[in-house]
Amino acid sequence: MPSSKRQQQKENTRKKIVKAAYQIYSQQGFTATTATIAEESGVSHGTIFVHFPSVNELLIYLIQVFGDTLAVELHALSESNSVKELLIAYLDVLAKHEAFYIRLISERSLLPEDVQMIYANILSTVAFHFNKVIEREIDKQTVKRIPVHMVFNTWIGLLHYYLLNKDFFSPETSLLERYGSELIEVFLELIRR
Amino acid sequence: MSKICISCGMPMNEVSDYPGGDTSNDYCIYCARPDGSMQSFEEKKAGMIQFIIKTQGFDEKAALKLAEGNMKRLPAWKEYFS
Numbered sequence: 001m002p003s004s005k006r007q008q009q010k011e012n013t014r015k016k017i018v019k020a021a022y023q024i025y026s027q028q029g030f031t032a033t034t035a036t037i038a039e040e041s042g043v044s045h046g047t048i049f050v051h052f053p054s055v056n057e058l059l060i061y062l063i064q065v066f067g068d069t070l071a072v073e074l075h076a077l078s079e080s081n082s083v084k085e086l087l088i089a090y091l092d093v094l095a096k097h098e099a100f101y102i103r104l105i106s107e108r109s110l111l112p113e114d115v116q117m118i119y120a121n122i123l124s125t126v127a128f129h130f131n132k133v134i135e136r137e138i139d140k141q142t143v144k145r146i147p148v149h150m151v152f153n154t155w156i157g158l159l160h161y162y163l164l165n166k167d168f169f170s171p172e173t174s175l176l177e178r179y180g181s182e183l184i185e186v187f188l189e190l191i192r193r
Numbered sequence: 194m195s196k197i198c199i200s201c202g203m204p205m206n207e208v209s210d211y212p213g214g215d216t217s218n219d220y221c222i223y224c225a226r227p228d229g230s231m232q233s234f235e236e237k238k239a240g241m242i243q244f245i246i247k248t249q250g251f252d253e254k255a256a257l258k259l260a261e262g263n264m265k266r267l268p269a270w271k272e273y274f275s
Contacts, residue, residue: 075204117262121202124259127248149250 014051016041022062026099030059030107059115063104066097067122078129083143083191086133087155087184090126095176102163127152143191155187199269200224200237220269234273238264 020041024032034055038045052058070093077089094101108119130152137143143151162183166175196205198221205221208214212225220231232240241260245251251259264270 072204075206079207079209114262117259117266120259121263124245124249124263128244131248147250149246149248152248153250 010051013043013047017043017048017051017058018062018065021058022100025059025062025103026097029103030111034058056112056115059111060118062100063115063118063122066100066104067118067125069093069097070122071125074126074129078132081133083130083133083137084184084188086129087187091176091180091184095174095180098163098174098176102166105160106164123156130155141193144193146191151191154190158183158187198224200231200267201241202263202267224269231269234264234270237270 017037021037024037024040028036034048035045037058038048041048048058052061070090073089073093074086077086104119108116111119127149131148134143134148134151138145138148162169162175162179169175170178196216196219197203198205198210198219200220201224203210203221203223205211205216208216210221211218212220212222212229215229218225218229218231224232224237226232226236238257238260241263242253242256245256245259246253261274265274
């Protein structure tokens with residue numbers, strides 16, 4: 001077999017593992033076993049470790065890919081857009097990864113420390129872009145003069161409260177589809193001057 | 194032109210993301226000193242800690258841990274942790 005074809009096959013196997021792992025972790029949480037992931041992706045258990053030497057590396061990869069998607073989206077917006085536009089784009093990305101994100105925030109303390117660091121870094125990246133937009137709006141006097149970390153934490157507190165209690169707020173449908181725009185509107189109402 | 198800053202991991206897609214608009218740099222405007230050179234390890238770490246405290250209100254020790262955890266994974270600083 002030519003090496004390019006072998007390379008292609010290897011790449012496809014890796015994609016299958018990543019896709020299956022993402023689905024299984026979203027559905028079952030991060031305590032799901034690699035055996036389950038192997039079964040879902042249709043590869044042997046050992047194959048997973050050819051691509052990801054440890055479970056940590058698989059977790060880091062998945063969380064990093066999610067974080068990169070979010071970072072690229074927010075980066076493009078935070079230069080000149082309003083806080084409303086930033087929040088809409090932010091929730092659009094989260095809505096696409098809702099189940100995975102809920103697992104991430106609800107099971108965060110159970111994850112190994114180096115995996116938690118990836119999550120923390122994603123949160124800092126969101127805070128970075130948020131800060132940029134909020135400071136600009138405070139200067140324009142469109143947002144109240146509240147310490148930026150409290151503006152950010154108020155938003156995250158509200159958002160995560162709804163996500164963590166999805167079973168109460170929206171057990172059968174996407175939480176963000178149902179409440180996303182209301183959360184944005186109410187939050188803006190609270191911070192606007 | 195699209196690169197990832199070696200010092201903080203920020204995607205650099207616009208000329209304005211590069212210090213002095215010079216796209217040959219591998220680090221972004223937030224990691225540059227006023228003269229355009231790249232900040233040192235200690236400068237960057239202190240900056241990151243202050244930024245985490247300012248934007249997220251975290252405890253100083255927790256912020257230090259996060260800053261180091263982040264820097265450990267970045268090409269510019271990896272060697273400082275080995």
